[in-house]
Amino acid sequence: xxxxxxxxxxxxxxxxxxxxxxxxxxxxxxxxxxxxxxxxxxxxxxxxxxxxxxxxxxxxxxxxxxxxxxxxxxxxxxxxxxxxxxxxxxxxxxxxxxxxxxxxxxxxxxxxxxxxxxxxxxxxxxxxxxxxxxxxxxxxxxxxxxxxxxxxxxxxxxxxxxxxxxxxxxxxxxxxxxxxxxxxxxxxxxxxxxxxxxxxxxxxxxxxxxxxxxxxxxxxxxxxxxxxxxxxxxxxxxxxxxxxxxxxxxxxxxxxx
Numbered sequence: 104x105x106x107x108x109x110x111x112x113x114x115x116x117x118x119x120x121x122x123x124x125x126x127x128x129x130x131x132x133x134x135x136x137x138x139x140x141x142x143x144x145x146x147x148x149x150x151x152x153x154x155x156x157x158x159x160x161x162x163x164x165x166x167x168x169x170x171x172x173x174x175x176x177x178x179x180x181x182x183x184x185x186x187x188x189x190x191x192x193x194x195x196x197x198x199x200x201x202x203x204x205x206x207x208x209x210x211x212x213x214x215x216x217x218x219x220x221x222x223x224x225x226x227x228x229x230x231x232x233x234x235x236x237x238x239x240x241x242x243x244x245x246x247x248x249x250x251x252x253x254x255x256x257x258x259x260x261x262x263x264x265x266x267x268x269x270x271x272x273x274x275x276x277x278x279x280x281x282x283x284x285x286x287x288x289x290x291x292x293x294x295x296x297x298x299x300x301x302x303x304x305x306x307x308x309x310x311x312x313x314x315x316x317x318x319x320x321x322x323x324x325x326x327x328x329x330x331x332x333x334x335x336x337x338x339x340x341x342x343x344x345x346x347x348x349x350x351x352x353x354x355x356x357x358x359x360x
Contacts, residue, residue, distance in 0.1 A: 171236045171237065171238050171244055171245065171246040173238070173239060174236030174237060174238060174239075174246060174248075175205070175206060175236065175237055175239055176234060176235075176236055176248060176251055176255055176256070176258075176259040177203050177204065177205070177206070177234070177235060177237060177259050177262075177263055178203070178232050178233070178234055178235075178256065178259055178260050178263060179201040179202060179203030179232070179233050179234070179235045179245075180201060180202050180203070180230060180231070180232055180233070181199060181200070181201055181227060181228060181229050181230065181231050181232075181233055182200040182201060182202050182212065182229060183198075183199075183200045183229055184197055184198070184199055184200075184227050184228065184229060185197065185198045186198075187216065189218075191218045193221070194218045194219060194220050194221065195218070195219060195221075195224075196216060196217070196218050196219075197216070197217060197218075197219050197227060198214055198215075198216050199214060199215050199216075199217065199227055199233075199247065200212065200213070200214045201213060201214070201215075201233060201235060201245065201247075203235060203237065203245075203263075204263055204266060204267060205237065205242055205266075206262050206263070206266055207266065208266045208267065209242065211237065211242045211243065213237070213242065213243045213244070213245045214245075215235075215245055215246060215247055217247065226249075232328070233247060234247070234248045234249070234251045234256055234259065235247050235248055236248045257278075257356060261275050261278065264326070267298075267299045268298070268299070269298045269299055269301060269326040270326070273352075274354045275354075277344050277345070277346055277352055277353065277354040278344045278354045278356065280346070281344035281345050281346050281347075281353075281354065282312075282313065282344065282345055282346075282347055283313070283342065283343075283344055283356075284310050284311055284312060284313050284342075284343055284344070284345060285310070285311050285313075285340055285341070285342065285343070286308040286309060286310040286311070286340070286341050286342075286343040286353075286355075287308065287309045287311075287338065287339070287340055287341075288306055288307070288308055288335050288336065288337050288338065288339045288341060289307040289308060289309055289320070289337060290306070290307040290337055291304050291305070291306050291307075291335050291336060291337060292304065292305045293305075294324060296326075298326050299326075301326050301327060301328050301329070302326070302327060302329075302332075303324055303325065303326045303327070304324070304325050304326075304327050304332075304335060305322065305323075305324050306322065306323050306324075306325055306335060306355070307320065307321075307322055308320065308321055308322075308323065308341070308343060308353065308355075310343055310345060310350070310353065319350050321345070321350060321351055321352075321353045323353050323354070323355065325355050335355075341355060341356070342355070342356035343355055343356065344356065
């Protein structure tokens with residue numbers, strides 16, 4: 104789908120340019136060659152109009168983001184960002200390449216072209232996480248999703264971690280069925296385990312019960328992506344879930360905002 108879109112974009116722009124400016128050689132020939140004195144030029148405006156329309160369609164195709172039907176939300180990582188040289192209301196157009204893992208565990212590298220406001224450029228930097236929607240039938244067809252809410256992002260992250268084998272169904276059950284609370288990280292130590300290029304941390308957390316304000320302490324091992332390590336430094340306040348019937352079992356909720 105993405106390749107077809109790029110092909111159509113190029114065809115519309117090429118033929119649009121050719122038709123839009125086709126009247127120039129015709130006028131030159133009419134002026135300098137007597138044989139063209141009797142040539143009717145009534146069709147020239149029509150060529151120009153058709154060419155201009157095709158050119159606009161090509162520009163629109165190149166500027167609009169992909170529309171993904173029945174997209175699946177995942178958290179990807181930006182690989183590269185390149186400017187195309189085009190501007191729209193002073194907003195640069197970017198080719199944004201991302202890597203992500205489908206819910207079936209397939210590694211995908213894909214790109215989206217979009218116009219980005221100057222105030223949002225800082226969000227599109229290599230190695231930064233980014234939420235995207237991918238087409239379940241063609242994962243190469245993607246759309247950056249900058250409107251997903253926190254719960255949807257957390258669910259997407261959980262699904263990916265489960266597919267990669269870095270979290271368990273038990274942990275997800277705690278998130279889905281447990282009590283949401285605030286916790287303070289007392290200590291964070293690496294366990295030395297590396298899973299899918301992510302390090303595992305052993306966290307000692309003091310949890311505050313939301314109903315009574317009482318606290319309890321718990322330990323949990325968590326596989327952490329690099330961009331989330333700073334949020335679990337000692338002294339950090341984090342969102343956690345725990346089971347009232349067994350407070351030794353807790354789960355950490357990562358913030359994607």
